[in-house]
Amino acid sequence: MRNKIPTLLKGTVLVVFIAIATVSFSFCGFYVAKADAKLFNNKSEVIMVRDGIHNVITMSSDFQGALEDFAMVVPVPVVIGSNNVKVIERRIFDVLNDYSAPRLVNYYDANPCGQPELFYYENDFSMVESTSLKSIMFCSAEVINYGVTIEAEYDVDEYKIMILSAKESDGLKNWLIDNNYKIPGAAAEVLDPYVKSNMKFFLVKVNLAKKKASNDPFLRPIQITFDHDKFMLPLRLGMANSQGSQDMIVYAFTKKGRVECTNYRTVKMPTDRNIPLYVQPKFGDFYKSLFEKTYLQEGRNAVFLEYAWNVSPYNSMHCDPCVGPPPVNRDFVDAGVDWLSDPNAPQQDIFFTRLHVRYTRDKFPADLQFQVTPNSEMFQCRYVMTYPPSGDLSCEAGQNYILELYTKRKKEVDELAALTGWNEKDGEDYINAFNSQIVPSKSEEKKNEFLPFAFLEKYGFKTILAFTILMGTFWLLRTSTEKTVVKTT
Amino acid sequence: MQATYKKTIQWLRSDGRHFQILSQIGFLCFGIFTLGWDADWQKLLAAFAGCVGAQFLAIRFAGLPAHSVKSALITALGISLLFKANSPWLFLFAALFAIGQKFVTKVNGKHLWNPANFGIVLVILLSGEGWISPGQWGSGPLLIFLIGTAGLAVLSNIKRLDTGIVFILTLGLLEYVRTILYLGWESDVLFLKLSSGSLWLFSLFMITDPMTAPGSKAVRMVWASVIAGISFYLTNFEFINGAPFWVLFFATPITPLLDKVFNGKQFQWIRFQTQLQNK
Numbered sequence: 001m002r003n004k005i006p007t008l009l010k011g012t013v014l015v016v017f018i019a020i021a022t023v024s025f026s027f028c029g030f031y032v033a034k035a036d037a038k039l040f041n042n043k044s045e046v047i048m049v050r051d052g053i054h055n056v057i058t059m060s061s062d063f064q065g066a067l068e069d070f071a072m073v074v075p076v077p078v079v080i081g082s083n084n085v086k087v088i089e090r091r092i093f094d095v096l097n098d099y100s101a102p103r104l105v106n107y108y109d110a111n112p113c114g115q116p117e118l119f120y121y122e123n124d125f126s127m128v129e130s131t132s133l134k135s136i137m138f139c140s141a142e143v144i145n146y147g148v149t150i151e152a153e154y155d156v157d158e159y160k161i162m163i164l165s166a167k168e169s170d171g172l173k174n175w176l177i178d179n180n181y182k183i184p185g186a187a188a189e190v191l192d193p194y195v196k197s198n199m200k201f202f203l204v205k206v207n208l209a210k211k212k213a214s215n216d217p218f219l220r221p222i223q224i225t226f227d228h229d230k231f232m233l234p235l236r237l238g239m240a241n242s243q244g245s246q247d248m249i250v251y252a253f254t255k256k257g258r259v260e261c262t263n264y265r266t267v268k269m270p271t272d273r274n275i276p277l278y279v280q281p282k283f284g285d286f287y288k289s290l291f292e293k294t295y296l297q298e299g300r301n302a303v304f305l306e307y308a309w310n311v312s313p314y315n316s317m318h319c320d321p322c323v324g325p326p327p328v329n330r331d332f333v334d335a336g337v338d339w340l341s342d343p344n345a346p347q348q349d350i351f352f353t354r355l356h357v358r359y360t361r362d363k364f365p366a367d368l369q370f371q372v373t374p375n376s377e378m379f380q381c382r383y384v385m386t387y388p389p390s391g392d393l394s395c396e397a398g399q400n401y402i403l404e405l406y407t408k409r410k411k412e413v414d415e416l417a418a419l420t421g422w423n424e425k426d427g428e429d430y431i432n433a434f435n436s437q438i439v440p441s442k443s444e445e446k447k448n449e450f451l452p453f454a455f456l457e458k459y460g461f462k463t464i465l466a467f468t469i470l471m472g473t474f475w476l477l478r479t480s481t482e483k484t485v486v487k488t489t
Numbered sequence: 490m491q492a493t494y495k496k497t498i499q500w501l502r503s504d505g506r507h508f509q510i511l512s513q514i515g516f517l518c519f520g521i522f523t524l525g526w527d528a529d530w531q532k533l534l535a536a537f538a539g540c541v542g543a544q545f546l547a548i549r550f551a552g553l554p555a556h557s558v559k560s561a562l563i564t565a566l567g568i569s570l571l572f573k574a575n576s577p578w579l580f581l582f583a584a585l586f587a588i589g590q591k592f593v594t595k596v597n598g599k600h601l602w603n604p605a606n607f608g609i610v611l612v613i614l615l616s617g618e619g620w621i622s623p624g625q626w627g628s629g630p631l632l633i634f635l636i637g638t639a640g641l642a643v644l645s646n647i648k649r650l651d652t653g654i655v656f657i658l659t660l661g662l663l664e665y666v667r668t669i670l671y672l673g674w675e676s677d678v679l680f681l682k683l684s685s686g687s688l689w690l691f692s693l694f695m696i697t698d699p700m701t702a703p704g705s706k707a708v709r710m711v712w713a714s715v716i717a718g719i720s721f722y723l724t725n726f727e728f729i730n731g732a733p734f735w736v737l738f739f740a741t742p743i744t745p746l747l748d749k750v751f752n753g754k755q756f757q758w759i760r761f762q763t764q765l766q767n768k
Contacts (some may be wrong), residue, residue: 189673192672192673193672193673193674196671196672196673197672229727229728230728231728260622260624261624262622262623262624262730262731263623263624263628263681263682263685264624264627264628265524265624265625265626265627266622266624266625267524267525268525299627299629301627301628301629302627362677365674365675365677365678365680365681366674366678366681366682369730371620371623371730373573373620373622374574374575374617374618374619374620375573375575375620376575377527377575
């Protein structure tokens with residue numbers, strides 16, 4: 001039985017626990033700010049790789065403040081040695097984001113009157129915006145009766161890293177305060193459950209001398225590797241000082257299939273919808289509104305699936321269409337997919353899941369827990385725009401096309417309203433844009449068929465109602481008149 | 490009008506499975522239409538065809554009463570509600586294992602496992618391609634109300650409310666002690682855990698299966714609380730998702746032993762009907 005359980009658990013039961021708390025890694029951290037620093041943390045990105053109980057977690061930082069102010073507190077389930085901490089290039093987040101972002105696809109209809117033209121391309125759309133972050137002082141650690149133990153202390157590239165364990169949260173809180181951290185009250189409260197769950201605290205600050213030598217103004221992402229059953233991302237520390245909602249994008253990689261949340265619903269974003277052409281310049285706003293509306297519709301407590309794909313090297317079709325160059329082997333290895341790092345190893349699958357969660361304290365009281373499932377169904381957020389052909393549309397097929405276009409565009413405008421709640425005034429013009437190309441002489445029938453149709457669409461109900469009332473009144477009048485006539489005779 | 494109402498109530502009460510089938514159909518519709526589950530008709534068809542087909546063969550060749558097809562429907566609905574897999578074939582296998590098990594592992598007239606539980610676990614273990622999604626229902630008061638009301642109606646009819654209540658109370662108490670008293674989380678963390686739709690469905694519709702739970706009431710209550718205790722341990726210390734589901738798989742085979750030692754009675758679905766007929 002013992003050896004069967006792990007197989008069974010792969011799909012259902014594997015869980016990591018890592019908690020990441022930071023100024024810059026908002027989903028799991030708290031800001032420990034200087035007196036007057038404004039605190040906000042609205043968006044974060046994280047890469048999770050899960051293989052059995054092996055975890056690689058990479059946290060990105062968009063920190064843009066003074067480097068000496070940077071510090072990060074990350075609860076982790078085990079003590080992480082220096083061999084298991086790596087600093088990687090920020091680029092990898094951009095590659096993964098570009099590749100898996102919700103996409104806009106443009107299609108070009110062929111001209112039915114003969115001039116062949118069929119184009120197809122796609123637009124890139126980057127969902128992730130930079131967030132500027134402020135933070136803290138991190139002073140050297142001295143353990144004097146705090147009940148706090150420094151488990152390890154080392155440098156990795158431009159970072160100074162220290163791992164603490166604590167016997168009780170008050171000791172940890174006092175240690176942090178005495179070492180010039182300012183801790184929000186709410187964060188101190190949620191430290192307690194983490195301490196009691198026997199978590200360690202991974203503290204990071206910048207080694208200024210090394211950082212200055214590198215000439216790169218931005219902080220690079222930190223990647224940690226550890227083995228643990230728990231498969232989760234802690235949100236609570238990050239909520240400690242955050243008002244309102246925060247967004248987190250999770251890029252997850254497994255050998256087997258999708259990653260899904262086990263304590264909140266995982267819901268697919270609406271996809272494969274046809275939307276009007278005029279959305280193109282504001283596609284970013286479109287997706288934001290769509291996300292907002294879907295988030296509200298689902299009760300504000302769901303995790304959203306934005307992308308799920310088998311991106312194994314042998315699987316040539318990684319997306320339809322691709323919005324960015326597909327990540328190559330090196331990108332995956334950098335992201336922590338370490339089963340690809342040995343070129344001689346037999347080829348193994350990589351399944352890429354992108355999750356988007358918008359969380360608030362009231363709807364996400366507990367940390368996110370995940371499981372790896374064998375679910376290999378592919379999914380992407382894809383919105384389609386169809387361009388009409390240019391040129392003459394006066395032939396019969398062209399006139400038919402205009403009729404179809406009218407109906408299609410009407411659907412697109414309705415779809416847009418349903419998806420985003422936008423009530424577009426451009427909609428009417430857009431729907432009727434091709435009406436002027438109806439040729440009366442060549443297609444009299446079409447015109448007759450089309451115009452009442454368009455007319456009815458617009459005024460149909462009122463027209464029929466008015467007509468019925470008119471006829472009804474007429475009939476009543478006539479009947480009563482006849483009766484009167486009979487009576488009198 | 491009143492006569493129709495009376496007849497409907499009588500029909501519902503005549504067999505505990507009637508209301509269960511209706512409730513489960515309701516849950517499936519809620520999942521598909523409100524929660525937006527992927528509704529793959531091939532998978533649903535495979536589950537239903539497998540269960541009903543196998544049961545029909547048993548009726549035809551093993552001389553089972555025709556009403557046993559209702560049990561097969563419950564199993565098919567159970568599989569459709571709980572099980573996830575990439576291929577419809579796995580749904581068919583889960584259905585066949587579920588129904589087949591009822592005839593293969595019979596001890597003292599009772600089968601050892603809840604059919605849906607058995608079929609799903611076996612396919613997950615053997616194929617590695619199936620899974621269950623504990624998060625698919627989400628959590629919330631409305632959900633508990635819906636599942637709770639349906640559960641109350643079904644369980645009070647078959648007199649198995651004790652099992653479900655003992656299970657959920659034991660689990661709730663243990664979670665309260667750990668989450669709130671020990672770890673110090675706020676009460677809504679506990680509420681999130683305890684208002685999970687999967688947990689309530691399990692408590693009211695699976696562990697309470699009268700065919701696989703011990704017959705004696707006192708034994709049944711102890712049995713349910715032990716399952717709750719083990720599930721609590723596996724969830725919080727071994728980090729196993731959907732733990733109650735796995736624990737039940739290992740807990741039902743000891744039922745015949747418990748029945749023998751404590752003299753549990755065999756459950757009959759059509760109890761009410763016979764009473765009515767006798768009158």
